[in-house]
Amino acid sequence: MATTNDLKNGLVLNLDGQLWTVTAFQHVKPGKGGAFVRTTLKHVLSGKVVDRTFNAGTKVETATVDKRGMTYLYKDGTDFVFMDGDTFEQLSVPAETVSDAANYMLENQEAIVAVHEGVALYVELPTSVELVIKHTDPGLQGDRSTGGTKPATLETDAEIQVPLFVTTGEKIKVDTRDGRYLGRVNG
Numbered sequence: 001m002a003t004t005n006d007l008k009n010g011l012v013l014n015l016d017g018q019l020w021t022v023t024a025f026q027h028v029k030p031g032k033g034g035a036f037v038r039t040t041l042k043h044v045l046s047g048k049v050v051d052r053t054f055n056a057g058t059k060v061e062t063a064t065v066d067k068r069g070m071t072y073l074y075k076d077g078t079d080f081v082f083m084d085g086d087t088f089e090q091l092s093v094p095a096e097t098v099s100d101a102a103n104y105m106l107e108n109q110e111a112i113v114a115v116h117e118g119v120a121l122y123v124e125l126p127t128s129v130e131l132v133i134k135h136t137d138p139g140l141q142g143d144r145s146t147g148g149t150k151p152a153t154l155e156t157d158a159e160i161q162v163p164l165f166v167t168t169g170e171k172i173k174v175d176t177r178d179g180r181y182l183g184r185v186n187g
Contacts, residue, residue: 002062004037004054012044012116014063015052019044019116027056044114044121045097063116067124070113072105080105080123082113093120103158104129104176125176130185131155132171139164149181 020041035056070082136152149161173182
């Protein structure tokens with residue numbers, strides 16, 4: 001338990017059985033009436049953002065969320081299996097929890113897994129990863145000047161848009177937040 005005076009960005013609260021991360025807060029002391037705390041909270045699982053106001057000194061329940069660096073090992077049915085590099089403990093994470101991160105994950109890749117009471121909440125990848133293009137159609141001659149894009153299938157089977165000059169077998173850098181092409185990787 002903590003009070004609203006202890007709030008800080010990144011703190012995870014347990015409100016009515018739901019986990020919310022504090023993304024912004026402001027202590028307000030009006031001329032009349034009691035002080036209060038205005039917060040912006042982000043739902044840990046759905047990503048929904050809400051504004052909530054608490055009276056100053058109100059007790060709030062905090063949740064312990066353990067963010068651990070883990071290695072993605074393999075896919076087991078619909079679950080993704082991760083291993084803690086320190087304890088060698090393995091954790092099965094359902095596909096719904098991994099969500100879009102699955103589009104950019106290769107075996108033996110490092111990721112951060114947020115765990116609360118033994119349950120994985122979400123998987124966080126580095127902001128960019130390097131992946132090989134499994135297939136893309138050749139760009140048409142003369143199309144290079146337009147700056148157009150074409151679909152490409154990555155080695156993870158995800159499909160993204162790439163510039164026309166990129167070819168099958170090339171290694172590229174991809175933004176894991178929105179699937180954007182960031183450039184070629186030399187070597």
